[in-house]
Amino acid sequence: MSTYTAGRTDQAMTPRTGSRGPYARTARVRQEIIEAAMAVFAEAGYRATTMKEIARRVGLTDRAIVHHFPNKEELLLSVLAARESESEQLAPRSRGEALAGMLAIANDNMTRPGLVELHSTLSAEATSTEHPAHEHYTKRYMDFREYLAGAFAELKQHGELRFSLEPDELASMLIALWDGLQLQWLYDNDAVAVQKLLRGFLDMVAPAAVSQDVTS
Template sequence: MSSTAPSVRGPYAKTARVRRRILDACTEVFAETGYRATTMKEIAERAGISEGGLAHHFASKSELLTAVLERREEEAAGQLAGARGLAALLAMVDIVKDDSRKPGIVELHSTLAAEAISSEHPAHEHYKHRYHSVRRYAELAFEALQREGELVSSLAPFELASAYVALSDGLQLQWLYEPDAIDVDQTLRRFLASVVARLSD
């Protein structure tokens, strides 16, 4: 008897593959044209299915947006799970580094984060919560470093967290314009080295 579980086959596997293809296509189109300007027809064409087939899996554009954002957050949460202190801050850098291999994700995030400032945008609450959560995650990491006597900055942990998140997002936006001129990963690591004692040695 095989010691490995059999792979999922049949209609369930096919449905999962189609959903992944739809979400991949949706991510690309949202990144290129923004959420508001994107149509279900464009997404269906990019995914290689009919509009009816798209509606079978996702009833609306806002439902698609929610699925795209949830998938990205689940991926990021897996990379951050269990990390504390400096390890948590470096894990955030690793996520940004991974994103550099997927420019569509960076472009989507940058586009949606700007669009979602409007309280009427379907992603408004998502991004409001995301920024609060990411800042809090970084703040806890900087607080842990402060307790360990590792911080060498006049800024408070909350201020460092806000600056760190702003630096990350701002560098990624600049990287989209000039990928050869901006090294997001290296700049974030050098920022951490400027405020964390053990990295400045």
Template structure:
């Protein structure tokens, strides 16, 4: 009996084409924002026809959610590689973002656009910030211990502060990548308020 053959025809390259489309969409969304982007622009960037694009993603909304899901999955893999150390996971994601500035551009654009409840990414960002705060709050609760109300920040406040710091610094970094060392600043802030949350070598890295 002959060996089974792989998929043929237009579906043979579907995973690769979908990845190609998502990468093109990420780039165009980052440059123009969601609302100003057209499916035609994305198809041209991906090097396929609009018909081919619609075959894989039936609408611009579906494409945007596909891009967001892809990034969340990638971030999940990076976070998992740090085990239970949530702060190290954040640092790894920052390091990865440095190599892919389009991701930072996309997040900075969408986080502002999606404040409107009518935006297709609104629910995604509402849940994303809730989950991110909960994730960091748990990490800081372990590092800071029980709060007696006398500390500078509670674990929940520290979590919200770090997220605000990340968003603001990423925006500044997009404008001036030479002057803003996002990772070093985040490490220094965490070292100041919750030193136990950082790995043992953080005091060295935070001063670089």
């Protein structure tokens, strides 16, 4: 499901047979801008990134970029929405599969280092309340803790947790481990096996949660 919409055409003035052409081109250009912005934000962070640099990457003028995204803040939020949509498609809907499903997302992340770098850069920058992505990351971490805590709570009800920590505490630990491992992985891809270490942690805490491999 798309997280952004292309500009509308006036159907009263545009022939029906030709309306899909401009619409499709607009959507394609917007997607190209979002992909370029992902790369630049990952490399330089939000504050140091300029719309001019993003325009250069796409091969457009500054004015053309602003036509699709009036400002850098709106472009950033569109980038984050696009990334969240991708992650949601990989995340299982069932709490019983949530923890094993996390490994599938971790595996996917390792194939796209630019997105891992984007998350690591922006999540650190966005701790400032003045950052445009502050609310996004505040909600993201809150929702993610709740999602994982629910999975741990379900395991606890069935007597399948090996640790005495509460589900919400385990959720915070798991998120911290994942973020930290990915950051180390960016520095040394060969030395840090993110998915293997996450699986090892889950196997210690709740082996039943990762008894089935969902990454294949």
